[in-house]
Amino acid sequence: MSSNDIKPGHKLTIALSKGRLQDDAIALFARAGIIVAESELNSRKLLLNSTDGRFSFVFVKPADVPTYVEYGVADVGVCGRDVLLESQAGVHEPLDLGIGRCRIAVAGKREVVGQDYNLLATVRVATKYPRITTEYFHTKGVPIEVVSLSGSVELAPLLGLSDRIVDLVETGRTLNENGLEVIDVITESTARLIVNRASFHLKRVEVGALIADLTEILKP
Numbered sequence: 018m019s020s021n022d023i024k025p026g027h028k029l030t031i032a033l034s035k036g037r038l039q040d041d042a043i044a045l046f047a048r049a050g051i052i053v054a055e056s057e058l059n060s061r062k063l064l065l066n067s068t069d070g071r072f073s074f075v076f077v078k079p080a081d082v083p084t085y086v087e088y089g090v091a092d093v094g095v096c097g098r099d100v101l102l103e104s105q106a107g108v109h110e111p112l113d114l115g116i117g118r119c120r121i122a123v124a125g126k127r128e129v130v131g132q133d134y135n136l137l138a139t140v141r142v143a144t145k146y147p148r149i150t151t152e153y154f155h156t157k158g159v160p161i162e163v164v165s166l167s168g169s170v171e172l173a174p175l176l177g178l179s180d181r182i183v184d185l186v187e188t189g190r191t192l193n194e195n196g197l198e199v200i201d202v203i204t205e206s207t208a209r210l211i212v213n214r215a216s217f218h219l220k221r222v223e224v225g226a227l228i229a230d231l232t233e234i235l236k237p
């Protein structure tokens with residue numbers, strides 16, 4: 018069954034990331050017949066309805082998407098695997114949406130690329146991903162001090178705030194234009210559809226139809 022065949026029932030609330038994933042996610046939902054009026058998208062509203070009224074969208078910071086879904090104020094969300102790994106939220110993750118492809122990488126100034134870590138000295142690492150960073154360096158046996166930032170992480174090595182960074186790399190342009198290079202790729206990331214555990218059961222018809230529709234349009 019397609020979500021377009023469903024009789025009026027449970028409305029689904031979908032949490033979307035503001036920023037880099039937003040346009041691609043909206044385009045993906047539009048291909049699945051879930052349309053938000055252009056006038057709404059051009060507004061500053063943070064809570065929008067699809068034109069057919071079956072879905073509402075909430076626009077939140079990327080790192081907050083798993084929280085909205087885990088607590089059930091949104092039934093469904095779209096967020097990067099990077100954010101999911103960092104949040105460890107208890108949600109279902111039924112679908113890789115294939116958009117927002119990027120890497121989570123360790124990077125540093127060009128002169129430190131290729132240098133071994135001195136295992137007796139603490140390395141300062143600036144990042145928006147303290148959990149991923151801690152786990153990665155722990156596995157390597159490298160002692161680190163995490164400097165938690167919420168953006169413009171590439172500035173940290175330039176200003177001497179950190180020796181390395183762990184950050185998202187998409188085109189590599191931000192690193193390049195700031196004289197930084199990838200030292201190691203920790204993992205790849207794409208956007209995932211996530212679903213609240215209770216909604217997965219209580220709204221299984223609507224959630225199932227949404228997953229089926231998105232799966233269909235993602236077919237090569």
Ligand code: PRP
Pocket residue numbers: 036037167168169170171184185186187188189190191192
């Ligand atoms: C992300 C990331 C890098 C940049 C990478 O930042 O943290 O800074 O994008 O993209 P690129 O490889 O295509 O240059 P974002 O734009 O989300 O802003 P932020 O620095 O405020 O986190």
